[in-house]
Amino acid sequence: MRTGVASKNLGLESRARDLQRALLLTYITLAWMTIEGAAALLLGWASKSLLLEAFGIDSLIELFSGGVLLWRLRVEVSGATTSEHVEAVEQRAARWVGYSLYALVVYVLFNSGYGILVVKRITDTHESVWGILIGVVAKIVMPILAAYKLKVATRLDSRALRADAVESIVCGYLSIVLIVGLAATRILGWWWLDSVAALALIPFIIKEARAAISGEPCSACDETRQHTPLER
Secondary structure (H helix, E strand, O other): OHHHHHHHHHHHHHHHHHHHHHHHHHHHHHHHHHHHHHHHHHHHHHHOOHHHHHHHHHHHHHHHHHHHHHHHHHHHHHOOOOHHHHHHHHHHHHHHHHHHHHHHHHHHHHHHHHHHHHHOOOOOHHHHHHHHHHHHHHHHHHHHHHHHHHHHHHHHOOHHHHHHHHHHHHHHHHHHHHHHHHHHHHHHOOOOHHHHHHHOHHHHHHHHHHHHHHOOOOOOHHHHHHHOOOOO
16 A cells, blocks of 8 residues: 555656656747747848748747646646646647647748739848848757657646647758748849748648647657657
């Protein structure tokens, strides 16, 4: 009997530690997304780069996702709730993130078409250099954060944390599109390339939205999880 109680207490202590890890990862994500989103939007406006603007808006959506996840984690950490309520929060968090991503798809479609067919926006390549730097930093930071989130999510069996990790993985992919799109526009001088590259974000965003709403696993999650160890 004592062994069973001790084992249960050990399990609760382990979960409490993982919840604190998840909270720390969420705070780090929120801090970085605030910096990344503000910088991308300001630089996108200054350089007339739709690609940078879309990247910045995706960062704002990740801020929303992180805020929802923070709420979900704090609900459980408070201890003043039931497992059924925690699961309900998980499901709501995933749905909200998914629907907000579909809103981003609409934004990118509208603005890409508007930029190519109507105003023919020309990107300021001088300002876009800073956008490339943002993309490089995001490509380094986000996969690392995602890998840690996935490991903690597995131990917590948290669908909401997994969905947030997928956001981070996709941000890493989007940073590649951002770097390539801005660099090619700067080197080749093709004014329309920025808007076309923004359209390349859509398949990633739709896939992420579907996974968040339905709870499907992310195809890149296992690979990312294997490359960054996290001690128990």
